[in-house]
Amino acid sequence: MADEKAAAKNVILLVSDGASPGTWDAASYYQHGKLGEQAYDGFSTKGYMSTYPLNTSTTPTNTAEGELGYDPTKVWNAATAEGEFGDYPAAFEGYEYLRSGITDSAAAGTALSTGEKTYNNAISYDNFGQPLMNIGDYAVESGRALGVVTSVQWSHATPASFAAHNASRNDYEGISKEMIESGKASVIMGGGHPFYDANGEFRIPTSGEDYEYVGGAETFAEVLSGNTDYTFIDSEAQFAALADGSYELAEGEKILGTFRSGTTLQQGRDGEGMTPGLDNVPELSTMAEGALNVLSQDEDGFFLMVEGGAVDWAAHANDTGRIIEEHVSFNETVASVVDWVEANSSWDETMVIVTTDHGNGLLLGPDAATVPFQPVQNNGEGEIPGVSWHTGNHTNELVPIWAQGPGSELLAEAATKVDPGLANYEFRGLGQNYLDNTDVFHAMMGAMGLDAAAVTAEVEAAEIEVGALAGLAPASTDLVFA
Template sequence: MSLKRSITAVAVATAVLAGCAAQAPQSDASPKSIIFMIGDGMGPAFTTAYRYYLAGEAGSEVNPTVFDDLLVGMASTYPEDNTWVTDSAASATALAAGVKSYNGAIGVDGQKLPVEGVLAKARKAGKSTGVVATSQVNHATPAGFVAHVASRRMYDAIAEQYVQQRIADQTMLDLILGGGQRYFSRDPGGLAEQMAEQGYQQIWSMNELDQLTQLPAMGLVADVALPHAIDSDQPERLDAMTNKALELMSGQDEGFFLLVEGSQIDWCGHANDIACAMAEMHDFSAAVARAKAFVDANPDTLLVITADHSTGGLTLGANGVYEWKPEVVAQVHASVRPLTEHLMAGGKTALSSRWRDKVDFDLAPEELAALEKGFDQGEEKLGRAVLKVINNRTVTGWTTGGHTAVDVPVMAYGAGAEAFIGHQDNTQIPQRMMQLMGW
């Protein structure tokens, strides 16, 4: 009885999974193009939180998110190190090349030898290539797909490889879109000028995005990272860049490989800042919906979405309380650092009123007392007190300022999506892409 029931459950689950993938337009041929989207730090608690964040107060109607619609499986993420917990560099190398490596490794194996990833293979196959990120473009995740260096900290060497590395007599990338101006010097002879000489259209701010009209193109729109979505005057900046990337890529006869990273979900997770994380999820979700619409219009495209790891040990509910309050998360309109700076900039007597400049609920007397104490002890302590108020009010839990080893969700849609159904190791994701492409 119980065996029969469990078999039926498996059959139903398989049918549901197959149904998800089968919603996508199918094609027997290899995909022409691949859109690979990585939500950095986007463990399952983040996709769950985002669903309830959209629903609002508990008891509200719950609708599936685009992540729910496209979910096909899960992936393990452990690195080659003697640990189960990966960093973004080892995971990017795994997701790019199908090879496990050590934490910190960018496109190299455990012996620090270069490994060829899907982006390079796409290049060799004559496809256009691009990376889009809300961090600096030479940060670990995109770098793992493009460069080969022993350490993620080698930002300058990574940027140089973006410009100077050649594969099949070509540069690695037709499109570079994100932050990182400081790593691509605009001085005479600098990397930016070298790229201009190679024919790249260039822009230096989000306002100029429309000026990119053809490949090759580069837009470095921030000195290092873009502002957090929650603090940005353009909170859907990843969606805007993804839209531009797809517009530029779609005209390419041989197809393309595009990597899109929602870089800062992870950073909000490190900060244990739930409002920050949900704003990043919202932007990433919009970019995913846009990519899905592109696949609907171009069914020979494969869309795969996953995370490199989870961050922060996020829990929805904490301290024995059977509640989570996304409607309170939505009342916070700044990430913790600018909120704290705004509080510090006023006097101690202005804490309550300045809090209300950025947050839609009043501080309770004991919360105000905690903030006053933090204020006296300086910005770092005040920041911790601010986070404590937000996490207590929203009943959000965090176990770490680092990463965790939980499996991450895998979503797939379009040509070949069914190859990603079920549980897999993260190294199998690019391996399956390569199989589908015949590389």
């Protein structure tokens, strides 16, 4: 099942949901007044990644043939486009192309977690309506611990793609119920608290919908009663204790942390960006540190996914202040994870990947409606950069990816495609090569020394049922990067 020579004991995937290339730049300009100062900028492997889904249907279409792709010749087409794109000027044909054929977070998360492209809406489901084993399943079957952490509801699309299986991302109650009842993940952290609103204010739930992100009222009552595999935490102090080591963890204790907000850590609160935030919720970095302290108790290692989920929400709203806030929080979380690796593990045994699941907002420079692909304008440290938005939805842009540690070379080997137009972004120093989001799954599996077919066969032989997944595996199980 696992290769004894596998170097990566641990794999940590950090996802800034909905971060277009310009989003990374805007946050760095605000933080440092320049690029190149983030913890991931010094990683050994760096490049770009395509994110398109198999198709844009929201239900299975029962074919393995993909309808979409990424075509650099269409991306960089600077011919003037006539008319408007919703509330945005059409501007250029390249922008029009990037606003079409887009993935949602479910299909993108499933590609990262299973190595298979699928329809929009699918949570570890293929385009024939069948569940797929995801890397969380494989990690647990290899003896490792699993954790998912997010700044939005923990049953949202991205965390769900690594710890659940569902034909529809919108079945939040079903997804969260599976995550709780399976007990598969040793750590689950995020929002969706039924007793708090988006401003962190206490509320009395008035309907079943208030409980949908936590498995429904009955399941949540079982959680609070201690009748599940999980210890429930929700106060900022509890998250902080878990992070600083003062929380007394019992051997094998599993944590379900639901911070005191109905939606996001900070993005959903009232007011403008770059203003004081809620003080009753932890930082994303605090949750990540706490999760690492729990997961690292497993001597066999772990897989952890950490998501800056509300970056996407701010992009949908075209809220420049809030997206910088959210992405700065994500950057600080990456820095905390890097510090943890260097203090408690090593780059010889832990692989860290930093990326996003897709772009959102097509964030460019202030005059990008007339200057094709004008980069975000640097206005100096502590100043909001000059930007313009060109959609309120996801994009088909190539997105950045960085990696460090054992197995990162597999990502470099997978980046065999070349987009000469990336020379427009050469100031980032990421080159012109790109891989596909499905390659990330194969690289993570390879880093951990796991073979999908072998794991599935062992599960079948032991007659272990992984939810409804017995006997299922991704269609492609070889480490082939093309």
